[in-house]
Amino acid sequence: MSISQxxxxxxxxxxxxxxxxxxxxxxxxxxxxxxxxxSAEDPEGLTNEVFIAAFEHLHQFSGExxxxxxxxxxxxxxxxxxxxxxxxxxxxxxxxxxEEAEPSLSAxxxxxxxxxxxxxxxxxxILTEEQREVILxxxxxxxxxxxxxxxxxxxxxxxxxxxxxxxxRLEKEITAEPYPSGRRRRWRK
Amino acid sequence: xxxxxxxxxxxxxxxxxxxxxxxxxxLESIRSHFASIDPAEPNDELxxxxxxxxxxxxxxxxxxxxxxxxxxxxxxxxxxxxxxxxAAASVGGAHATGIVEVxxxxxxxxxxxxxxxxxxxxxxxxxxxxxxxxxxADPEPVVAEPVVAEPxxxxxxxxxxxxxxxxxxxxxxxxxxxxxxxxxxVAQTFDVLEVGTVTVEGNTDIGLTxxxxxxxxxxxxxxxxxxxxxxxxxxxxxxxxxxxxxxLIVDDQLRVSVRDRRTDTRGDQFFDADGNPVDGNPVxxxxxxxASQTFDVLEVGTVTIGRGDDAQLAVxxxxxxxxxxxSTDQAEEPGEVSVTFRxxxxxxxxxxxxxxxxxxxxVRDRRTDTRNEEFFDLQPVGTPNQATIDLDDSDDVDQDDDDTDVDQDDDDTDVDQDDDDxxxxxxxxxxxxxxxxxxxxxxxxxxxxxxxxxxxxVSPLIVLRSMNVxxxxxxxxxxxxxxxxxxxxxxxxxxxxxxxxxxxxxxxMKVRFENGDNRIDFEAIFNNGEVTINIRHRGTDQELDxxxxxxxxxLQIEAIS
Numbered sequence: 191m192s193i194s195q196x197x198x199x200x201x202x203x204x205x206x207x208x209x210x211x212x213x214x215x216x217x218x219x220x221x222x223x224x225x226x227x228x229s230a231e232d233p234e235g236l237t238n239e240v241f242i243a244a245f246e247h248l249h250q251f252s253g254e255x256x257x258x259x260x261x262x263x264x265x266x267x268x269x270x271x272x273x274x275x276x277x278x279x280x281x282x283x284x285x286x287x288x289e290e291a292e293p294s295l296s297a298x299x300x301x302x303x304x305x306x307x308x309x310x311x312x313x314x315x316i317l318t319e320e321q322r323e324v325i326l327x328x329x330x331x332x333x334x335x336x337x338x339x340x341x342x343x344x345x346x347x348x349x350x351x352x353x354x355x356x357x358x359r360l361e362k363e364i365t366a367e368p369y370p371s372g373r374r375r376r377w378r379k
Numbered sequence: 380x381x382x383x384x385x386x387x388x389x390x391x392x393x394x395x396x397x398x399x400x401x402x403x404x405x406l407e408s409i410r411s412h413f414a415s416i417d418p419a420e421p422n423d424e425l426x427x428x429x430x431x432x433x434x435x436x437x438x439x440x441x442x443x444x445x446x447x448x449x450x451x452x453x454x455x456x457x458x459x460x461x462x463x464x465x466a467a468a469s470v471g472g473a474h475a476t477g478i479v480e481v482x483x484x485x486x487x488x489x490x491x492x493x494x495x496x497x498x499x500x501x502x503x504x505x506x507x508x509x510x511x512x513x514x515x516a517d518p519e520p521v522v523a524e525p526v527v528a529e530p531x532x533x534x535x536x537x538x539x540x541x542x543x544x545x546x547x548x549x550x551x552x553x554x555x556x557x558x559x560x561x562x563x564x565v566a567q568t569f570d571v572l573e574v575g576t577v578t579v580e581g582n583t584d585i586g587l588t589x590x591x592x593x594x595x596x597x598x599x600x601x602x603x604x605x606x607x608x609x610x611x612x613x614x615x616x617x618x619x620x621x622x623x624x625x626x627l628i629v630d631d632q633l634r635v636s637v638r639d640r641r642t643d644t645r646g647d648q649f650f651d652a653d654g655n656p657v658d659g660n661p662v663x664x665x666x667x668x669x670a671s672q673t674f675d676v677l678e679v680g681t682v683t684i685g686r687g688d689d690a691q692l693a694v695x696x697x698x699x700x701x702x703x704x705x706s707t708d709q710a711e712e713p714g715e716v717s718v719t720f721r722x723x724x725x726x727x728x729x730x731x732x733x734x735x736x737x738x739x740x741x742v743r744d745r746r747t748d749t750r751n752e753e754f755f756d757l758q759p760v761g762t763p764n765q766a767t768i769d770l771d772d773s774d775d776v777d778q779d780d781d782d783t784d785v786d787q788d789d790d791d792t793d794v795d796q797d798d799d800d801x802x803x804x805x806x807x808x809x810x811x812x813x814x815x816x817x818x819x820x821x822x823x824x825x826x827x828x829x830x831x832x833x834x835x836x837v838s839p840l841i842v843l844r845s846m847n848v849x850x851x852x853x854x855x856x857x858x859x860x861x862x863x864x865x866x867x868x869x870x871x872x873x874x875x876x877x878x879x880x881x882x883x884x885x886x887x888m889k890v891r892f893e894n895g896d897n898r899i900d901f902e903a904i905f906n907n908g909e910v911t912i913n914i915r916h917r918g919t920d921q922e923l924d925x926x927x928x929x930x931x932x933x934l935q936i937e938a939i940s
Contacts (some may be wrong), residue, residue, distance in 0.1 A: 191411070207429065211428055220746050221418075222416060222418045228415050234420070236427040237418075238422045243599070243600075245429060247593055250593060250594075251596075264597065268618075269599065269643065272599065307412070313409065322472060325406075328393055329393060329410045329413075330407055330410065333565075346906070347546065347909035347911040347926060348924075348939050351911050351924040351939050353389065355924060355939075357392065361402040364405060
């Protein structure tokens with residue numbers, strides 16, 4: 191029988207493994223996707239690190255389940271920042287590695303997947319770092335606006351403004367003349 | 380150009396309910412791209428951590444966790460743990476845990492060995508870990524199923540960095556003697572400023588082991604690669620802030636170093652094996668920033684700096700003499716504070732930072748392009764001090780290697796830190812260079828001639844601020860300040876310039892500037908104690924957002940990228 195997230199948090203606080211499992215099952219997907227969206231080197235490993243940190247410090251978290259998602263995403267965000275720093279430090283010394291294709295994908299699927307990833311990256315590159323972060327937390331992390339405000343430690347009004355401006359900017363790019371800035375565009379249907 | 384989005388449309392689009400709109404389709408494509416990514420599976424480290432965490436908890440608070448632990452470890456993790464009664468080996472009144480790979484045993488891939496303080500309890504045990512005899516309180520043989528393991532080299536897989544390598548013997552009952560280390564530190568927990576704690580243990584032979592870390596909300600913790608053998612290094616991070624903790628056994632003492640990179644300060648403290656400070660000072664506090672210290676800045680005003688709420692150097696108060704406006708600027712460097720005095724075109728800059736355990740004060744008088752730099756010994760916390768900075772001759776200019784920083788100030792673009800090409804530097808200048816504005820709410824109120832009884836008795840405060848709106852004019856608005864929050868905002872007056880007309884619209888929250896076909900909209904938005912300002916130039920489609928908030932008792936308007 192499945193348990194509610196509120197109950198899962200309660201159980202986890204008691205050290206009950208069912209609580210840990212339920213919280214991981216609920217949030218590992220959004221966290222993994224968020225880590226991917228932030229170009230983490232090892233999104234799956236980072237996700238695990240996030241939950242280790244969250245469970246280790248669960249006793250310090252005094253909020254309820256409504257705040258828990260934001261709290262976990264705060265940890266995830268900090269880890270993606272650390273991850274980016276580490277990658278930047280290594281840029282000078284490590285040659286670019288070629289990402290291995292998923293063995294289950296055909297060559298055609300692989301090309302499509304790569305093009306799609308490029309398209310997403312290009313599209314998001316239109317946004318400022320903060321706008322991108324807010325929008326990704328919203329549509330990839332499925333966070334509410336108050337949760338995003340908690341995660342990035344900004345007032346709710348500022349988060350709304352970032353979201354509004356980011357979306358306007360995306361829309362402006364979409365409705366602008368084709369190839370306005372020399373970018374290759376590949377809009378999906 | 381399509382109609383601008385309103386909040387309802389934004390919500391519909393973000394919820395995937397408006398995919399027919401081009402923006403909705405784009406967002407849906409991005410969403411579906413990431414939705415195709417499978418969630419991470421719990422890896423061994425997480426599974427192992429949960430095992431150990433449950434074990435920790437069972438020691439201190441909740442014995443009923445053990446069944447869950449066994450179930451978890453035996454099924455989910457795929458590891459087998461054997462239960463037995465263990466005569467606890469005391470490690471200084473605390474406990475240590477380790478996970479040791481035991482090869483060759485088909486059913487037992489990994490076992491959790493626990494050494495628990497004080498008393499014998501039911502707990503998992505498969506192998507015995509050789510512990511120096513002097514710290515084994517009760518060397519009674521462990522009663523457990525004999526484990527026949529080949530004397531292969533086991534690999535510790537404890538999820539912390541520095542762990543004494545256990546020696547696995549071929550029976551479960553053998554302990555071997557080890558040399559007695561000169562210095563044995565039992566588990567000790569150290570507070571690391573306000574950012575977290577680190578618990579370490581160790582001895583001179585094996586060095587230090589990090590047993591546990593905790594971190595305050597908003598902070599993250601990372602175990603670092605130690606520079607020296609046996610050293611324990613941990614860094615706490617929060618955004619761009621960082622605090623480092625290092626511990627090392629030196630000359631039979633434990634040296635704990637904490638470096639606060641926010642203020643570039645560092646403190647060392649030595650402890651004995653019982654965790655007592657060697658010199659009697661129990662506090663590791665590397666940031667002896669004074670509670671407050673006031674500096675006269677030429678004839679133009681004063682700046683009081685001190686330790687802020689976040690333990691960083693902060694501007695606590697400013698005053699200015701008649702004709703001078705004062706503003707606290709965004710710091711260029713972590714741990715630095717910056718204040719600017721302006722009087723028409725005249726300008727005096729004040730900067731303070733903590734460097735190498737001293738307070739560094741720099742004052743630049745741009746009227747004469749003279750500057751001075753002085754260092755002050757940091758006063759003990761809580762010791763107010765008064766100091767006056769005089770300017771030396773301009774000879775010092777050549778010695779100042781900080782020209783780049785100063786020049787950056789002139790740009791006034793530092794507020795706009797993002798790559799948002801819609802943000803014009805002009806707008807930032809508008810915010811920064813507005814000489815009419817004083818961040819000191821009391822001053823503004825008094826200057827305005829409004830009812831202004833003693834500020835200490837006034838609550839709430841009404842604070843007036845003005846903002847330039849591109850080159851079209853200015854908007855003055857009043858805010859009602861209740862402590863640290865705003866309870867109201869209303870536009871009180873507007874002025875158009877350069878051919879622009881300005882009109883306050885109904886509700887006193889919007890202003891429209893018009894110049895022929897050109898139009899600029901100013902809107903103040905009040906929502907649950909938060910105020911944002913949106914300025915949109917319809918002609919150039921530039922858009923600026925600002926957050927209005929109370930910071931350290933002062934009204935600040937900060938650009939949102």
